[in-house]
Amino acid sequence: MDLRDQLKNLFPDHEPEESPEKGEKSDLWLQESPMICKYEKRKGKPITIIEGYTGADTDFKKLAKELKTKLSVGGSFKNDQIIIQGDYRDKIMEILKEKGFNVKRVGG
Template structure:
């Protein structure tokens, strides 16, 4: 017997209220210019680079962390660029479009 059943036994006349889940808005600043998503090989290994974000550096770092955790890959943030290990251009572009960013694919 779970908690809901126990509560129904204790309070049979109670009607539970539906809770509205608030739509989660991104706290990251959205820009009008597209973020450039490009592919390179460094030392024979593929990487994906995101650049062109004009907002605060802290927002771009948050975005880098969200992308890395959602893709479960390594990466870094250097010189106002997000560097992701591997070729994940399509997945990264989908994630950014869901967040409301304009993305431009460069190279390949």
């Protein structure tokens, strides 16, 4: 008897939620206007800035956390911008396009 069968015996009325499979769109709000992905140097160090999201701040924070974990880099969320340490414009744009966002590259 596996774990699912044991749980069914304990909770017969429970309906398990289906987890989203890889490649499916997320639950984030998708917008019509493109988000801007730009590159800057601050104090001599490269950073990538993503801005222009018009949805809720909590969704944008979730997106920031997901990007940071997928890229294994540091970063922050300030002033309605996601700041990622390093020049990861190409990878970030690819990840956002997979999620269904329109992305516009600015600078360089």
